[in-house]
Amino acid sequence: MAERLIELRNVAKSYGRVFAVGGVNLHVDRGEVVGLLGDNGAGKSTLIKMLAGAIRPTSGDILVRGKPAPNWNAARSRDAGIETVFQDRALAVQQSIVRNIFMGREITTFLGFLDTAKEHAEAERLMREIGFTSKVFTPDSIVGQLSGGERQGVALARAIYNKADLIVMDEPTTALSLTETEKVFRFVRTVRAGGRSILFIGHNIHHVYDIADRFVVIDRGRVALEASKAQVGSAQALIDFMEHTAHPQGAASFDPTAKPETTRSGTNWPGTNRPGAAS
Amino acid sequence: MSLSVNDRPDKPHAVIRPRESAFRRFLVTNRAAVGTFIVFAVMIAIFMVASPRVFLDWTIYSSVLVTLPVALTLVVPLVFVVTVGEIDLSFPSTMGFSAWMFALLVKAGFPVLLAIAGAIVTGTVIGLAVGSLVVYAALSSLIATLGMNYMLRGLIEIITQGKSLALLELRESPVTAALSGSVWGVPVQMFWALLFVVLAALLYNRHRFGARVHAVGDHPDSATQMGIPVDRVRVATFGFMGFGAALAGVFTTLVNFTWWPTTGDGYLLPAIASVFVGGTPTWGGIGTVAGGAIGATIVSFIQSGIVAAGLSGFFVQFFNGLIIILALLGHRWNQKRYR
Numbered sequence: 001m002a003e004r005l006i007e008l009r010n011v012a013k014s015y016g017r018v019f020a021v022g023g024v025n026l027h028v029d030r031g032e033v034v035g036l037l038g039d040n041g042a043g044k045s046t047l048i049k050m051l052a053g054a055i056r057p058t059s060g061d062i063l064v065r066g067k068p069a070p071n072w073n074a075a076r077s078r079d080a081g082i083e084t085v086f087q088d089r090a091l092a093v094q095q096s097i098v099r100n101i102f103m104g105r106e107i108t109t110f111l112g113f114l115d116t117a118k119e120h121a122e123a124e125r126l127m128r129e130i131g132f133t134s135k136v137f138t139p140d141s142i143v144g145q146l147s148g149g150e151r152q153g154v155a156l157a158r159a160i161y162n163k164a165d166l167i168v169m170d171e172p173t174t175a176l177s178l179t180e181t182e183k184v185f186r187f188v189r190t191v192r193a194g195g196r197s198i199l200f201i202g203h204n205i206h207h208v209y210d211i212a213d214r215f216v217v218i219d220r221g222r223v224a225l226e227a228s229k230a231q232v233g234s235a236q237a238l239i240d241f242m243e244h245t246a247h248p249q250g251a252a253s254f255d256p257t258a259k260p261e262t263t264r265s266g267t268n269w270p271g272t273n274r275p276g277a278a279s
Numbered sequence: 280m281s282l283s284v285n286d287r288p289d290k291p292h293a294v295i296r297p298r299e300s301a302f303r304r305f306l307v308t309n310r311a312a313v314g315t316f317i318v319f320a321v322m323i324a325i326f327m328v329a330s331p332r333v334f335l336d337w338t339i340y341s342s343v344l345v346t347l348p349v350a351l352t353l354v355v356p357l358v359f360v361v362t363v364g365e366i367d368l369s370f371p372s373t374m375g376f377s378a379w380m381f382a383l384l385v386k387a388g389f390p391v392l393l394a395i396a397g398a399i400v401t402g403t404v405i406g407l408a409v410g411s412l413v414v415y416a417a418l419s420s421l422i423a424t425l426g427m428n429y430m431l432r433g434l435i436e437i438i439t440q441g442k443s444l445a446l447l448e449l450r451e452s453p454v455t456a457a458l459s460g461s462v463w464g465v466p467v468q469m470f471w472a473l474l475f476v477v478l479a480a481l482l483y484n485r486h487r488f489g490a491r492v493h494a495v496g497d498h499p500d501s502a503t504q505m506g507i508p509v510d511r512v513r514v515a516t517f518g519f520m521g522f523g524a525a526l527a528g529v530f531t532t533l534v535n536f537t538w539w540p541t542t543g544d545g546y547l548l549p550a551i552a553s554v555f556v557g558g559t560p561t562w563g564g565i566g567t568v569a570g571g572a573i574g575a576t577i578v579s580f581i582q583s584g585i586v587a588a589g590l591s592g593f594f595v596q597f598f599n600g601l602i603i604i605l606a607l608l609g610h611r612w613n614q615k616r617y618r
Binding site: 052053054073074075077078084086088089090091092093094095099102103104105106108112113114116140142143144145158 | 308481485486487488490491493494497498500501502503504505506507508564565615617
């Protein structure tokens with residue numbers, strides 16, 4: 001079995017009496033792409049912010065390579081080999097590309113002074129690796145001048161710089177053009193081919209189905225489904241399942257406080273015995 | 280529907296661009312500071328035309344250079360505070376407080392250098408305390424530092440009952456000569472202040488701390504997500520402000536041989552104006568230390584320049600304001616705002 005890179009055990013996050021995430025188990029193994037799906041407000045973002053250390057879980061454990069990780073925070077998460085490409089890309093738009101790539105991870109020489117030559121060389125290399133198509137931008141270009149896809153490129157460059165073992169991508173294809181989306185996909189495949197892992201969060205089920213090896217569906221703060229690609233069978237089956245969990249009795253009787261009834265895992269895949277679902 | 284994904288990796292695009300000259304690159308990256316310098320040059324040129332007798336003579340420059348170091352050691356740290364997205368209005372009292380500590384230590388017979396160290400520690404600690412109040416209690420820095428300014432000044436006045444301290448023993452100290460003497464007609468403290476500006480500019484542009492100050496001021500959430508200790512960086516800039524205020528307090532006391540309970544009071548608005556005249560915008564994330572230093576020079580010259588140019592003192596305020604507004608308009612046109 002592949003090495004278990006990171007594991008969330010019964011992790012919960014509540015804001016006052018409201019549970020954003022209530023007792024979720026999630027793991028990512030080495031070299032796999034895990035697709036995380038769920039409706040708006042299902043708790044996906046809370047979950048990955050906990051992974052990234054941006055927010056702290058109310059309860060539950062985070063295990064890195066099988067060992068518990070206490071005092072989890074953003075710096076520790078990055079030290080543990082987890083890089084997160086946030087939905088808003090976490091860029092500082094008035095700063096240069098090179099400053100964004102090395103934000104919080106500056107290369108320094110003595111007494112904390114920046115090694116600007118090395119940072120520039122690394123930034124040039126990363127920009128080429130990511131396939132920066134525009135020729136007018138240098139590492140000194142201000143991020144505010146870049147297009148959405150190019151900004152995504154900066155965020156991806158930052159993620160691969162540290163040779164992270166796990167790259168968490170929060171809706172990386174949202175608001176990107178088709179060619180830019182393809183670039184992101186190519187990036188994901190390159191990363192996996194290099195033996196590293198990706199947690200891919202998306203709204204577009206077709207995108208997630210295409211790219212992921214294993215799927216986790218979150219619904220109202222809980223895991224509603226965990227299944228491999230073989231178990232799921234098709235993107236349409238995934239869509240059917242998600243529609244079913246979101247509206248078990250149809251949209252009219254939708255009750256946001258109810259716990260999802262269809263908490264299933266592995267081979268208890270509901271789509272397989274429903275007509276037309278597994279086409 | 281299924282996206283057909285092309286697995287063939289694109290040929291890496293070579294990053295080719297037209298070669299830029301080093302001079303042009305310098306102009307683009309330092310355009311705020313360069314713009315401020317042009318304002319300064321034009322202003323001095325106007326003064327020279329209006330009053331050649333005064334402005335072609337070294338005396339006026341020499342007299343401005345005596346007080347300029349005080350302004351520089353205040354303005355430069357203030358650029359850090361503004362870049363990180365905050366403002367500090369408490370530095371005049373911090374300056375008065377650390378100068379007070381300096382005066383008390385000198386009075387008590389401690390060596391001058393030790394008294395300076397005591398003042399610097401006092402200023403830095405006050406700065407860190409003010410910063411902690413603003414950051415950890417999540418107060419508006421504009422209001423909280425204004426309150427701290429009044430409180431600290433009030434403390435000074437309560438304890439001293441408004442009495443000043445004469446420090447004639449400073450006259451004999453060799454340290455005084457080294458810090459506030461004169462070399463080739465230039466006040467020595469000017470060299471120390473310039474050294475401070477250069478070191479601060481390196482800290483701002485070429486150091487991890489400066490990089491993080493920029494990132495935090497630009498987008499605190501992004502900085503947090505990238506693992507930057509945002510709160511600590513913010514508090515540190517206030518600590519640096521306190522450090523600069525302490526230096527300013529020491530310089531001004533060394534020049535006057537006297538400490539007044541009001542020491543520092545007059546620097547509040549000129550120092551803040553200098554930061555923005557220098558080309559640091561109000562919204563945080565970017566700024567210029569060199570521009571701030573030139574801004575301080577402009578503001579220092581306005582007053583003496585207008586009087587020397589033969590206009591009555593009543594014109595000072597008007598021209599002060601005019602220069603500030605013109606400088607802001609110039610920078611606004613010069614800067615592209617990305618947020």
